[in-house]
Amino acid sequence: MYHSEKTSRADNQQERLIQLAWWITGFVDGEGCFSIGFVKQNDRQEIDRIRRGYKTGFQVSHDFAVTQGARSLDSLKILQEFFGVGKIYLNRRYDNHKEHLYRYVVHNRKDLLEVVIPFFKKYPLKTAKQGDYKKFVQCVNMINCNEHLTKDGIIEIANIVSTMNRKKPRKHLIRILRYHTPTLSQP
Numbered sequence: 001m002y003h004s005e006k007t008s009r010a011d012n013q014q015e016r017l018i019q020l021a022w023w024i025t026g027f028v029d030g031e032g033c034f035s036i037g038f039v040k041q042n043d044r045q046e047i048d049r050i051r052r053g054y055k056t057g058f059q060v061s062h063d064f065a066v067t068q069g070a071r072s073l074d075s076l077k078i079l080q081e082f083f084g085v086g087k088i089y090l091n092r093r094y095d096n097h098k099e100h101l102y103r104y105v106v107h108n109r110k111d112l113l114e115v116v117i118p119f120f121k122k123y124p125l126k127t128a129k130q131g132d133y134k135k136f137v138q139c140v141n142m143i144n145c146n147e148h149l150t151k152d153g154i155i156e157i158a159n160i161v162s163t164m165n166r167k168k169p170r171k172h173l174i175r176i177l178r179y180h181t182p183t184l185s186q187p
Helices: 002-031 070-083 109-122 129-144 151-161 171-180
Strands: 032-040 058-069 087-091 101-106
Touching: 002 032, 002 058, 002 070, 002 109, 032 129, 032 151, 058 070, 058 109, 058 129, 058 151, 070 087, 070 101, 070 109, 101 109, 109 129, 129 151
Parallel strands: none
Antiparallel strands: 032 058, 058 101, 087 101
């Protein structure tokens, strides 16, 4: 009898964990974002040296984020505790909104590759956000293989990004990358 009580408790814990995982998937489906960003980073003169920029002239970043108002901060804490990675940031608001915003963000590539991406592979998103997730994974994998350090690679990433998160294609970004990225020698 005692053994079956232990088994049922373990089964209940496992069931609660699975329910939490699916809750997280649904929550992220509605409130989450997978994004890739570009920041111009050329070489620049400092007082005593030239600070080297990125080979392509652009830094490429990757983020998984969920944003909520202060009243829903506990939901972000649940995400952070569940994943065991990422940070929660405060975005103070002084406009006409009634509460500050909080943002749970996973930026570290290793955490994305080893924690976040495998989770959403096991518990897939159910909305159109699944398409953005797949494009995000493709870009993160390209970045992990250093393809963003080549002109062709960064342009390919920009082409993928231009179709993510309900954006209209950003042809101007592709044009900037194509014409303002240094020609690099291939390793």
